[in-house]
Amino acid sequence: MSDSFLLTVPFNIVIYIVLMMIGFYAMTGKKNFIKKLVGMNIFQWSIILFVVSLGAKRGATIPIVVHTTPQNHDSLSMSALEAAHYINPLPHVLMLTAIVVGLATTSVGLALLLRIHSRYGTLEEDELLDRIKTSE
């Protein structure tokens, strides 16, 4: 029963959900701001990984069509292109952009952490809240 269940569940979905939950736990459960930021990264990457996996096909190859010269045209089947033989490149290209966006978010987050640390001298949420209260 459990074996057949495991086989029917697509692995890409299982992996992305597990990674996403790890990231979510770190973002909400951890008190340290650096850990929150790491969690945020894991969260973003899990989704990027999932979308990249959407382009994958079993038994397919990279989406580069080798240029066929007229001499190689001995049979029709060789020149015909079948989409099923190639993985879908579009999700990969989209995720390239998403990675850049993720990089920008992470760098803004790190810059804010630098400012927080230089102003309050800590990145632990509890200590930070105490210091904000005393500074007011």
Add this chain to the structure above:
Amino acid sequence: MSVHQHAAPALIIACPLITSFVLPLLGRWDRRVVLPVTLTALIASSIGSVTAAHIVLTQGPMDYFWGGWEPPWGIAFRIDHLAALMLLLLCVIALAIAIFSHRSILKERPDSYVLFYTVYLLLISGLLGIVTTADLFNLYVFLEIASIASYALVSLGSGPAVVSAFRYVILGTIGAAFYLLSVGYFYSVTGSLNMEDLAHLLPELYSSNAVRVGFAFFVVGMAIKMALFPMHSWLPGAYTDAPSAVSALISATTTKVAAYILLRVSFFVFEPQFFVHFFPVATLLTWMGAIAMVLGSILAISQSDLKRMLAYSSVAQIGYIVLGLGLANEMGLTGSLLHLVNHALTKGGLFLVVGAIIYRTGLREIQQLRNLARRMPWTAAAFTLAAGSIIGIPPFGGFFSKLYLILGAINSGQWGLIGAVLLSSLLALFYFSNVIRYLYLSPKSSENDSHEELLDEKVHLLRHDNVPLSMLVPMIILITGTIFLGLFNGSIVSSFIEPIVPESILQ
């Protein structure tokens, strides 16, 4: 009938985006050119928006295909009636707040003056892009441009602003990541990212689980971005700690644009029957909206800081927008859109008023504002008018949007929602009248006389109306906007909103 390859949609985005890249260099050369250059870019965008709106109203929606690639292959921009309305709204707000920011930022953050305007333009171009794009993934990119710019702007504030900004980064990223995930799900079943193409492909797939899961992630992601009640925790901190000009800008634009995305995708990529029958989140949304309206207002009453009070009031106003959307009928949609536009103008205006008060006196506790109207009559009058619009007194815009929402609730027979709208308005009357009472009358408080002396000292230093013209004019523009919206709501509804109401919900 639609207009192709007119350059206006591209120029609306390109002007502020390209200017924001050049601005740091110009600012290093001479700081005085920063404001004129920013305003030029924004005026160019506004001219583009007005042109686009004129074309849309006379000839129908405009399409622009980047690089000449037609959808579904290329990225397309599309301006329809709704997008034209949002463009006009964003341009008015962006111009008004850019003028206001000059003095305000010079006082609050003189060291970041040049970078403030750079990021300001980035935020505006991101928002304009969200409104015009017809491609779901392109929308994600613009959403993140706008969000990252608003994180940076919030962090410019005083006190614990950096911490609030970091919380905003974490939650905002969860929202955007959920949106990206939903786009992934939609793409996996349809193989398309173009909104119009998806609208053709999706109806056959309404019973597919991937579409339902994608839609659920989409709604949650946008709920975080627009700070719908249980997911609003980033909003009060961000609005309270940000510089005055930034509070006005993000309260007037970012959450409203997130609400616009929710509206756009649920009504124009999906059909209302999907989220009413196939995947019934509509009822859930109306009740979440109702809860947000009431609890947001109750939380607003208990605040002593004026900016924080306005922030919680925003949480309540988002509730109205979501409620109208969830009703999924013509009146509800109209009310929701009208409230979106109206609240953007009103709350922007209110935060500008608070910004002017902080600029002149440095005070923001409600109890310290005693008798301020005597010294700042224009500012206090602006506050009172805007408060009237939020409460929903005719002839302000707020009255008419609430009226449409109530009509929508009557049409769908949900009497409880009418009660929620009225209760929330009553609570709004309560918290605003409290502030107005302090502004105009002077209730004696025995607890602390030093505050009174402090205020009297500060207030006596001021003469006449005291607020610089560059701050007063934007305030007045936004608040006259709400009155204008109230007086001409009929023609706005008939020219911008009625043409886009989906046929399936027409009555």
